[in-house]
Amino acid sequence: MNPVLSSGAREDQLGKRTDIPFFDQSETFRRLWPEIRENCVRVMDDGKFSHGSMVAELERALERWTGARHVVGVNSGTDALVLLLRAAGLRPGDEVVVPAYTFVATATAVVHAGGVPVFADIEPHGYGIDPGSVERAVTERTRAVMPVHLFDSLADMEGVTRVARAHGLTVLEDSAEAIGMRSGGTHAGLLSTGGVLSFFPAKTLGAVGDAGALLTDDDAVAETARMTRHHGRSGRTLAAFPGISNPTVVTGCNSKMDDLQAAVLLAKLARLDADIARRSELSHRYDQRLRDLPGVRAVPGDAPHAPGRDRVVYVHLVEVDDRDALAAHLAAAGIGTEVYYPRPLHLQPCFAHLGYRPGDFPRAERVCRSALALPLHADLTDAQIDRVCDEVERFLTGGTR
Known part of the structure; x- marks a missing residue:
């Protein structure tokens, strides 16, 4: 089999098995x-x-x-x-x-x-x-x-x-x-x-x-x-x-x-419209499962969208207080995530000479502490989304349902 078309579980940068990678396009390439x-x-x-x-x-x-x-x-x-x-x-x-x-x-x-x-x-x-x-x-x-x-x-x-x-x-x-x-x-x-x-x-x-x-x-x-x-x-x-x-x-x-x-x-590009539609379906599934969980402060589907604006979901975020612990919990369950973004730009070392300080932009700083991106791409299945949601719920409810 051509290696670019291989699929299945992956390993993260530390060599840990990831059953649901944050991103995977092997099925897209197979098709x-x-x-x-x-x-x-x-x-x-x-x-x-x-x-x-x-x-x-x-x-x-x-x-x-x-x-x-x-x-x-x-x-x-x-x-x-x-x-x-x-x-x-x-x-x-x-x-x-x-x-x-x-x-x-x-x-x-x-x-x-x-x-x-x-x-x-x-x-x-x-x-x-x-x-x-x-x-x-x-x-x-x-x-x-x-x-x-x-x-x-x-x-x-x-x-x-x-x-x-x-x-x-x-x-x-x-x-x-x-x-x-x-x-x-x-x-x-x-x-x-x-x-x-x-x-x-x-x-x-x-x-x-x-x-x-x-x-x-x-x-x-x-x-x-x-x-x-x-x-x-x-x-x-x-x-x-x-x-x-x-x-x-x-x-x-x-x-x-x-x-x-x-x-x-x-x-x-010939499949882009279909991929956009599939991403929207998967994001909506996340919204329905996660929006009422305790500790979830925001999900993208809750944000107001002005009439006439087309929503296209590239990344699906959740905001939780203990973001890093949730990411660790999901990693232990074989689920990949990404942090968008760990530090706001005004506090990046490369911009220190511009003189900004913590607290200058509180909304940006809050999101950098709380936002976590969940797996989202057109090759994901409904069952995989449900498994991610199950683990998020397990973490936020202490294992109770």
Whole structure:
């Protein structure tokens, strides 16, 4: 049997048997292997393994699926953020307001693009950036605000946009987790100047390694990103920034997408709608089983969702006071979990020089202490979800029913 298609129990990093891994796509690959193999053979026959015809085919397919005018494939979601910030005109020293509760790449991308991250707290009910906290974070050096669409919901784009307009700020979206999320029919990442997608393997649409994309309706942003991902080249020559009266040569980087990743993603894209629907079913099953248990403070299904916004579940969180003990209990039962995220960004050592202190963003800090992600992917069975819920209930009720 091809090892990429193997299934069954796994081992965690300490070698402990995990009967229900946090993430596993072996069944997906078993089902899609003929299509994946055919696409990979096409890549081999073409002989162009990076930035080739398969990547271009994926870009066009994603433009149709998301409704984006432009999709620019790159080698990771993180690079997509850096290229988006640069293409949107971020200058050295410009401040970008980002949430304190998100993956570290949201803020480090700002640094790598030459800017300075400025943090804001999250909403009282939900995990998106709080527009009121954004308002308080704005200074004369602020150039942009970058909300993050986390886990299963869009950020409050209406509120963020109001603040941005009042201060003349550019809005960009870290939509790395948000494929399939829409507001009024408009896909995440297209509710502003531009956004990104990550195709990290565990994402709703995942590759077999790192890959990402930038999406935008802005022609100049797209063209600059295309050049920047390929050492500043347009075709085989160095190119100038578009729309600048006194153009200079783009100092680009090497962030091209591999065609083998595009081959996998194209095969999986055909099943994306079905996978999104299955994730929703599994998340709803979690909601029904867990929402009334003692000690469960929040589950995603309890959060308000505005009319016209499509909920797409990438991660299913529960919040409990003794999060680490629950994670240990589930690990002992052979169930994998993940902590999203163990420390808020304003308290990360790499940002200590910015001068933030514990207590600055209490909602973000609380969630970092209490949130635990349970297994969620399209290959899970109802019986596996029930087993996870049984163990959560056993932990929270002391073994009673």
